[in-house]
Amino acid sequence: MCVRRRHVMVAAGVAVLxxxxxxxxxxSRTLVGDRGGGTEAVVVLGYRNPQATANVVNRWRVRVGLRSLTVDGAEGGRLxxxxxxxxxxxxxxxxxxxYARSVLKFDGPLFLEDRSRTTWENITNVIPLLEDADRIKIASQPAHALKARAYLRRxxxxxxxxxxxxxxxxxxxxxVVKPLLGLYGLRTLRVLxxxxxxxRP
Known part of the structure; x- marks a missing residue:
């Protein structure tokens, strides 16, 4: 019985993960298309940060932004x-x-939008910086990024x-934390x- 219970628990854990x-x-693959070439803008959305240095969530989002930037700065890529x-x-x-400049040593084009207090405002306020971009990427946790893409669509x-x-x-x-992010995402995405x-098909 113990062995069976252990197998059930392992199976349940694997299923959850x-x-x-x-x-x-x-x-991550919702409300996006497949466009190549041209100029590229990567929007990195911030997370509540009580201290003066980037917390773990914002550090991860910055890394996501950097690895999402596929166009060289000289060719029209910007963060x-x-x-x-x-x-x-x-x-x-x-x-x-x-954090991007001092720790990750990013030296490419970088723009700041430092007035937003909500995701809706994030999108509203970065629109002027996106007008001439051929490709737009939004970097955050997948559910949050999807919410922002939906707001841009609106x-x-x-x-x-x-x-x-x-x-x-x-x-x-x-x-390990993706199931928790998934549950949180299900709640936050109810507004969509x-x-x-x-x-998309």
Missing amino acids: GWGEWVNRRW IFSGGAVGSGVAEARVMAA QRPDLAARLVRAEDYRFGEWT RTDEREP
């Missing part, structure tokens, strides 16, 4: 950090930019047509319509 991988991968002073006196955008459908996938999902990365939550 597998669901976390599946749902985050699905969100845009977005987020105001929500958790402290320092804007999230500035905290992330400092505000500027013409720009949303330029959305492509960021490198926000990798199999085996944060596997069904057509905004389903991958």
Whole structure:
């Protein structure tokens, strides 16, 4: 009986972890297209940051932004950090930019949007920085990035047509917490319509 119970628990654990991988991968591939070439803008969304240095979530989001940037700066690639002073006196955008420059040694084009306090405002305020981009990527946790893409689609459908996938999902990365991110995502994505939550055929 103990052996059987152990097998059941292992199977349940594998199923939960597998669901976390599946749902985050699905969100990462929703509301994006497949456009190549041209200029590229990667928008990195900030997370509440009580201290003056980047916390673990913002550090991860910056790394996602950097690995999502596939176009060289000289060829038209740029990073845009977005987020105001929500958790402290320092804007999230500035905290992330400092981490990118000082720790990760990023020396490419970098723009700051440091007034936003919500995801809707993130999108509203970065739109002027996206007008001339041929490809747009949004870097955050997959559910949060999907929510932001849906908001861009509502505000500027013409720009949303330029959305492509960021490198926000990798199999085996944060596997243990992906089920929790999945549950949180299910709750936060309830504000979206069904057509905004389903991958394109």
